């Protein structure tokens with residue numbers, strides 16, 4: 001049994017050794033290594049800022065990262081803490097409603113823009129619920145500082 005396995009395993013090796021020069025063998029080895037690297041990269045998926053995957057960026061955990069909280073605050077501050085659509089600030093919203101920083105192009109559609117200030121806008125709960133991931137509408141005023149940079 002072990003002899004059979006040994007013979008079967010050594011057959012292609014013997015064929016490669018007899019039909020290829022050392023140079024060709026080295027080239028084949030490098031090609032196989034390159035193919036393995038490409039395969040591993042494809043399986044692990046593309047990485048974005050901070051080494052995050054698209055799956056992580058689309059998940060609720062993304063919203064708990066200090067990187068997101070920081071940029072979220074900057075956007076609220078730049079917009080004077082008001083909804084882009086109805087102009088209400090948090091003191092004018094009824095109980096249970098709040099302001100959120102919305103991704104104009106969703107985190108799922110454009111994970112590369114998840115931390116991009118030009119892709120963020122302030123919306124109240126009601127307006128954000130209406131938009132959802134169905135639209136990529138930008139309600140910011142044309143003179144908005146974040147709009148200028150895009």
Ligand SMILES: [Zn+2]
Pocket residue numbers: 083084085086087088123124125126127
């Ligand atoms: Zn609103």
